[in-house]
Amino acid sequence: MKTAYDAYRCLAKDLDAYAMNPEMTMDIGNLHGGISHDQDLMSSHSPHHNRNAGASLRIHQDLTVASSRSAMVSSMASILDGAGGEYRPELSLPLHHAMSMPCDTSPPGMSGTYTTLTPLQPLPPISTVSDKFHHPHHHHHHHHQRLSGNVSGSFTLMRDERALPAMNNLYSPYHKDMSGMGQSLSPLASSPLGNGLGSIHNAQQSLHNYGAHGHDKMLSSNFDAHTAMLARGDQHLSRGLGGPAAGMMPHLNGMHHTGHPSHPQSHGPVLASSRDRPPSSSSSSVTPGAGSGQLEEINTKEVAQRITAELKRYSIPQAIFAQRVLCRSQGTLSDLLRNPKPWSKLKSGRETFRRMWKWLQEPEFQRMSALRLAESHMDMIVILRGFSTALRIVPKPYGRLEMCAVEALMLRPCRVPVSQMALGWGGIM
DNA sequence: TGATAGTCAATACT
DNA sequence: AGTATTGACTATCA
Numbered sequence: 492m493k494t495a496y497d498a499y500r501c502l503a504k505d506l507d508a509y510a511m512n513p514e515m516t517m518d519i520g521n522l523h524g525g526i527s528h529d530q531d532l533m534s535s536h537s538p539h540h541n542r543n544a545g546a547s548l549r550i551h552q553d554l555t556v557a558s559s560r561s562a563m564v565s566s567m568a569s570i571l572d573g574a575g576g577e578y579r580p581e582l583s584l585p586l587h588h589a590m591s592m593p594c595d596t597s598p599p600g601m602s603g604t605y606t607t608l609t610p611l612q613p614l615p616p617i618s619t620v621s622d623k624f625h626h627p628h629h630h631h632h633h634h635h636q637r638l639s640g641n642v643s644g645s646f647t648l649m650r651d652e653r654a655l656p657a658m659n660n661l662y663s664p665y666h667k668d669m670s671g672m673g674q675s676l677s678p679l680a681s682s683p684l685g686n687g688l689g690s691i692h693n694a695q696q697s698l699h700n701y702g703a704h705g706h707d708k709m710l711s712s713n714f715d716a717h718t719a720m721l722a723r724g725d726q727h728l729s730r731g732l733g734g735p736a737a738g739m740m741p742h743l744n745g746m747h748h749t750g751h752p753s754h755p756q757s758h759g760p761v762l763a764s765s766r767d768r769p770p771s772s773s774s775s776s777v778t779p780g781a782g783s784g785q786l787e788e789i790n791t792k793e794v795a796q797r798i799t800a801e802l803k804r805y806s807i808p809q810a811i812f813a814q815r816v817l818c819r820s821q822g823t824l825s826d827l828l829r830n831p832k833p834w835s836k837l838k839s840g841r842e843t844f845r846r847m848w849k850w851l852q853e854p855e856f857q858r859m860s861a862l863r864l865a866e867s868h869m870d871m872i873v874i875l876r877g878f879s880t881a882l883r884i885v886p887k888p889y890g891r892l893e894m895c896a897v898e899a900l901m902l903r904p905c906r907v908p909v910s911q912m913a914l915g916w917g918g919i920m
Numbered sequence: 921t922g923a924t925a926g927t928c929a930a931t932a933c934t
Numbered sequence: 935a936g937t938a939t940t941g942a943c944t945a946t947c948a
Contacts (some may be wrong), residue, residue, distance in 0.1 A: 784948060820928050825938055832925090838924055838946080 789844050791831035798847045799828050807862060816861050817846050 802812055811822035827843060833840065850858055 808939095810936075818924095821937075822929070822939075823927055825936095826927090826940095829938075836925090838925055843926085 671720060786847075788834050789841070789848050791827075791834050791837070791844050794844055794847050794851065795828045795831040797851055799853070816850050818841055819843060 571653050681722065798812075801807070802809060802865045808821075809828075813819045817824060819827075823843075826853035827840075827847075831844070832840070834844070837844065853861070
């Protein structure tokens with residue numbers, strides 16, 4: 492805590508200097524100038540139906556009037572409180588654009604390393620997003636705000652989707668007993684999936700970030716681990732690493748247990764073969780081709796079992812999964828998992844099972860990306876001109892402030908040593 | 921218009 | 935805290 496306090500003192504000192512120096516006094520024109528890089532982004536998205544839009548505006552307003560240290564500091568507090576004061580996952584979804592975001596209607600290209608205070612989007616009808624869900628790789632590198640450009644302004648507010656300890660933070664409460672639960676599913680590293688997606692299933696290396704040794708990491712460690720992982724990016728997908736996460740993938744079409752004869756469970760096929768289909772329902776069902784993702788007949792019972800197992804395995808609450816992956820309520824998910832209807836009897840409800848199924852197929856990294864939304868889209872970086880320190884604001888439910896070295900942020904955003912990045916004080920909320 | 925499916929939100933339960 | 939249950943509501947369809 493002393494370190495945290497020192498960090499605070501450091502910032503306070505900067506802010507004091509800022510307030511005392513007339514030339515550094517924040518001027519609203521510059522303030523807006525500092526943000527204007529992103530105004531097109533902000534205005535191009537509907538802010539309605541979105542409490543985080545309100546949070547963004549509030550930040551803007553708060554910082555606009557902050558002309559002294561106390562005002563600034565209190566603004567930070569209000570940001571933290573206002574943006575995340577209460578956990579409303581149903582409204583915290585769509586700013587996350589990293590890959591598998593089924594609820595996201597925002598245009599691709601917003602999930603850059605630094606995106607500024609972008610309002611959230613309303614949820615689309617479920618039927619409109621399944622394809623996006625299925626092609627998650629296309630939304631991950633764009634609009635990287637150049638910090639160096641922004642720093643020259645008065646100050647900069649950024650949403651930080653890069654640095655995210657998010658994954659670890661999200662899962663940190665859920666890490667208990669990971670080692671024991673790892674046996675519930677086969678840890679096969681490369682599943683010869685019949686749907687042609689097996690090639691991406693090797694790269695589930697990142698699980699170790701929140702696995703057996705992930706839960707007790709400090710924020711700073713999480714930061715580093717995750718950024719490193721993000722930096723590796725797609726390389727993950729082409730490397731057969733067979734890491735601890737290798738057990739994440741479901742077994743489809745009964746092709747499972749590869750290399751793991753000790754697997755205690757025997758799963759039926761997720762995708763029903765043609766002989767399993769009820770004759771009455773087979774007219775629109777096809778055997779899934781590679782990447783078809785839409786027309787396959789899903790073994791709902793099997794999907795339900797595997798989703799249940801995965802949620803248990805990683806201690807992911809139903810509410811989180813339901814909200815962020817399925818855009819459904821906890822009660823709905825619970826019912827679907829416990830009482831899955833046969834595929835042939837489903838109508839629009841098939842979409843929900845498709846989402847579950849697709850989530851099961853996602854590389855682990857993408858799965859977790861889909862689950863870490865709330866924090867990632869509220870993460871922000873505040874950089875004050877002339878300051879060497881940046882504030883990273885992470886509202887509730889993960890509320891905290893972190894201090895970052897601006898230079899480090901600018902130059903090596905994905906490779907900053909943890910020790911330089913996070914001096915934050917936890918437990919502020 | 922009634923039957924059915926799908927979902928939510930409240931609430932009970934563990 | 936997380937999960938299960940349930941009544942109410944809407945949408946769809948015959």
